[in-house]
Amino acid sequence: MLNRKSVTLACFAVLAAFSLTAAPKFTAESAQINFAQGNWATDPAKLCEVANETLLYLNKGAEYDANAIHGGKVKGASFPLARVKATLLYICELAKTNPKALTDPSFIANNFELVRWYPDVAGAQKLAKNKPLLANIPNDQILQTKYYVRIADGSKVKQASHPQAIYGLPFDEAKLPLAEADALGSKITRFQLGKQQIVKGALEQQPLRAPALVWLSREDLEGALLQGTAVVPNGNKYRYYNVHRTNGIPYDRKIAPELQQRYWYFKEVKSVLGYGKDADYKIPIQPEVTVAGDIPQLGLGKLILLATKEHGTITYRLTVLADTGGAFANNLYQLDWLSGYYRGWDDYYAANKHRDDYSSSWILVKK
Numbered sequence: 428m429l430n431r432k433s434v435t436l437a438c439f440a441v442l443a444a445f446s447l448t449a450a451p452k453f454t455a456e457s458a459q460i461n462f463a464q465g466n467w468a469t470d471p472a473k474l475c476e477v478a479n480e481t482l483l484y485l486n487k488g489a490e491y492d493a494n495a496i497h498g499g500k501v502k503g504a505s506f507p508l509a510r511v512k513a514t515l516l517y518i519c520e521l522a523k524t525n526p527k528a529l530t531d532p533s534f535i536a537n538n539f540e541l542v543r544w545y546p547d548v549a550g551a552q553k554l555a556k557n558k559p560l561l562a563n564i565p566n567d568q569i570l571q572t573k574y575y576v577r578i579a580d581g582s583k584v585k586q587a588s589h590p591q592a593i594y595g596l597p598f599d600e601a602k603l604p605l606a607e608a609d610a611l612g613s614k615i616t617r618f619q620l621g622k623q624q625i626v627k628g629a630l631e632q633q634p635l636r637a638p639a640l641v642w643l644s645r646e647d648l649e650g651a652l653l654q655g656t657a658v659v660p661n662g663n664k665y666r667y668y669n670v671h672r673t674n675g676i677p678y679d680r681k682i683a684p685e686l687q688q689r690y691w692y693f694k695e696v697k698s699v700l701g702y703g704k705d706a707d708y709k710i711p712i713q714p715e716v717t718v719a720g721d722i723p724q725l726g727l728g729k730l731i732l733l734a735t736k737e738h739g740t741i742t743y744r745l746t747v748l749a750d751t752g753g754a755f756a757n758n759l760y761q762l763d764w765l766s767g768y769y770r771g772w773d774d775y776y777a778a779n780k781h782r783d784d785y786s787s788s789w790i791l792v793k794k
Contacts, residue, residue, distance in 0.1 A: 449547075449548040449549035449552070449566070450547060450548075450549060451501070451544075451545065451546060451547035451550070451759040451760070452503065452544075452545040453501060453502065453503030453504035453542045453543070453544055453545070453790065454503060454542065454543050454545065455503070455540065455541070455542055455543075456541040456542065456543050456789065460536045460541055461536075462532040462535075462536070462734070462743065463734070463741055464741070465734065465740055465741030465742055465743055466737075466740055466741070466742045466743070467530035467531070467532065467742075467743045467744075468530070468715075468742050468743065468744055469529050469530055469716065469743075469744055469745040470713075470715060470716060471521070471522035471526035471529045471530075472522060472526075473713040473714075473715065473716045474518060474522060474529065474713075474716040474745055474746075474747065475518055475519040475522035475523070476711070476713055477701075477710070477711075477712055477713050477716050477717055477747045477749055478515040478516075478518045478519055478728075478730075478747050479515070479519055480710045480711045480712075480749070481515060481710055481727065481728045481747055481749045482512055482515045482516065482728065483710075484496075484702075484703065484708065484710050484727065484728075485508070485511070485512055485515075485727060485728050486512075487708070489508075491704070492704045494704075494722070494723050495702065495704070495722045495723065495726070495727040496508070496726075496727060497726050497727075498510070498511055498726050499511075499724070499725055499726040499729070500723070500724050500725075500726070501724050501725060501759065503542060504542060504544070504725060504729075504790055505726075506792050508726075510792050510793065511726065511728050511729065511792070512728070513793050514539075514730050514791065514792050514793040515728055515730070515747070517793045518730065518745075529745060530743075532743070535732070535791070538793065538794055539730075539791040539792060539793060539794060540791070540792045540793075540794055541732070541789045541790075541791055542789060542790040542791075542792075543787075543788075543789050544569055544731075544788045544789065544790060545566060545567055546564055546565075546566070546568065546569045546570070546759065546760035546761075547758075547759040547760040548564055548566055548760065550757065550758070550759065550760055551564050551570070551760040551761075554680055554681070560572075560784055561760075564760055564785065565785055567787065568785040568786055568787050568788075569760055569761055569762055569785065569786055569788050570760055570761040570762075570784065570785060571733060571735055571761070571762055571764060571783070571784060571785055571786035571788075572761060572762070572763045572764070572784070573763065573764050573765075573766040573775070573779050573782065574653075574654055574719065574763045574764070574765055574766065575654060575714075575765070575766050575767055575768065575769050575775050576654060576656050576658055576699050576714070576765070576767070576768045576769075577647065577650035577651060577654050577656070577657055577658065577768075577769065577770070577771070578658050578659075578660065578665075578768055578769065578770045579643050579644075579647035579650065579651065579657045579658065579659055579770075580643075580644075580647070580659070580660065581641040581642060581643055581647075581657075581659035581660075581666075582641070582642040582643075583641070583642070584642060585631075585639075585642050586642070588644060589642040589643055589644055590642070590644070590645065591626060591642065591643050591644070591645050591647075591648040592630070592631075592639035592640065592641065592642050592643070592648075593639070593640045593641050593643060593648070593651060593657060593668050593693045594625070594630055594637040594638065594639055594640065594692050594693065595637060595638040595639075595640050595671070595692060595693060595694060595695075596617070596637065596671060596672060596692050596694070597615065597616035597617055597636050597637040597692070598616075598635075598636060598637065598638075599615050599616055599636070600615050600616070600617060600672075604705075605672065605704065605705045608672070616636045616637065617672060617673075617674050617675075617692065618674060618675055620674065620690070621674065621676060621688035621690065622652075622674075622676075622687055622688050622689060622690035623686075623688060625690055626645070626648070637692065640668060640693055640695060641657075641659055641666070641668065643657070646771070649684055649685055650771070651668065651693070652670075652684070652687075652690070652691055653684050655669065655670045655691070655750075655752065656668065656669050656670070656699050656700065657693070658699070658768060666695060667695065667696050667697065667698055667699060667700075668693045668694070668695055668696070669693060669694060669696045669699070669700040669706060669709060670691040670692075670693055670694075670706075671691070671692050671693055671694040671705075671706040672691070672692050672705070672706070673689065673690065673691050673692075674688075674689065674690045674691075674692075676688045676689045676690070677689060677753060677756070678752070678753025678754060678756075680754055689753060694706040696709070698711045699711065699712055699713075700712065701717060701719070701749045701750035702719075702722060702727060702749055702750050702751050710749050710750075712749050712750060712765060713765075714765050714766060714767045714768065715744065715746075715764075715765065715766065715767070716744070716745065716746050716747060716765075717746060717747060717749050717750055717764075717765040718731055718733070718746040718747070718748055718749075718750070718762045718763060718764050718765070719748075719749075719750035719751050719752055719755065719762065719763040719765070720748050720750075720751060720755055720758070720761070720762045720763065721751070721755045721756070721757070721758045721759060722748065722751040722755070723751075723756075724757070724759060725748060725759075725790075726748075727748065727749070728747060728748060728749065729747070729748040729790050730745065730746075730747060730748075730790070730791040730792070731745075731746050731747070731748055731762065731788055731789070731790055731791070732744070732745055732746075732788065732789045732791055733746060733762070733764065733786045733787075733788050734786055734787040734788070735782055735783050735785075735786040736782070736783035737781055737782050737783070738781045744764075745791075746762075746764065748762075750763070750765070762786070762788065766778065766779055766782075
């Protein structure tokens with residue numbers, strides 16, 4: 428029988444072992460890693476497009492956006508920024524000269540340094556109440572959620588079926604650079620109103636304080652705010668709206684999306700956009716080759732390989748970390764995969780229900 432001291436020591440040993448597995452880890456894999464049997468499903472052209480656009484952003488330099496433009500701040504997942512850039516360049520070279528290499532497991536294993544990502548289970552558990560996906564994260568796989576670009580029917584005017592607007596920047600900062608506007612703080616409209624005030628009509632009162640870009644249903648508004656983008660049919664084409672500047676209120680992962688106070692003002696753009704400090708320089712992104720994650724910790728532009736069960740078979744996809752969101756603050760247990768364009772949750776679910784919620788994942792850097 429164990430005495431009290433032995434029991435105490437045994438408990439500490441168990442807790443210590445658990446903490447080792449629960450904390451995030453990034454571990455270099457063998458140079459000759461053997462991937463499990465599965466399908467390789469990367470679109471080289473789309474991957475190159477996102478890699479090239481991300482590289483253009485990285486080339487602005489850390490003085491432009493130190494929060495994102497760095498080689499990583501996490502032990503095991505940090506590399507010189509020059510290597511991150513070289514990896515993105517290499518991806519485009521391969522896409523143009525040897526695209527099959529990007530779906531060849533032997534080529535990947537022999538030409539890239541692979542760092543396996545073990546998730547921050549302890550961090551996930553702190554937010555796991557009533558969230559089974561967080562509660563059940565394996566020690567060796569990250570949570571791999573899916574997001575999408577919402578196709579929303581829009582109206583030029585407010586009507587019963589379209590009672591909520593996507594607003595452009597308030598007039599009192601429309602001509603100001605981001606830094607100048609931010610420095611004004613609560614003196615400007617953007618920092619004076621929370622989402623709940625806006626959806627109740629605060630910006631509809633005279634004199635108008637911001638332009639209504641397009642009117643949507645409440646459901647489509649929530650989708651646009653959550654996904655960061657709305658795509659509105661316009662004849663046989665689309666009009667694209669992307670988040671521009673926020674009201675500065677953090678996203679609260681403990682409450683439902685529709686109850687948030689965080690709010691985004693939008694800007695009409697030419698395509699779907701991902702990360703960017705300001706709307707003028709956001710990164711154009713593509714479905715199936717883009718992931719959103721904790722850019723401040725991992726660094727923008729990391730090439731990430733995901734291995735996810737799809738229809739019961741492991742499917743490998745190369746992706747670029749080129750997007751983020753409020754839910755990724757201090758989040759080293761999750762990536763959000765851009766799955767496609769859908770009209771709503773029903774279409775999204777039908778297209779993605781066969782994909783698992785967890786993925787083995789590696790950060791790849793050109794050797």
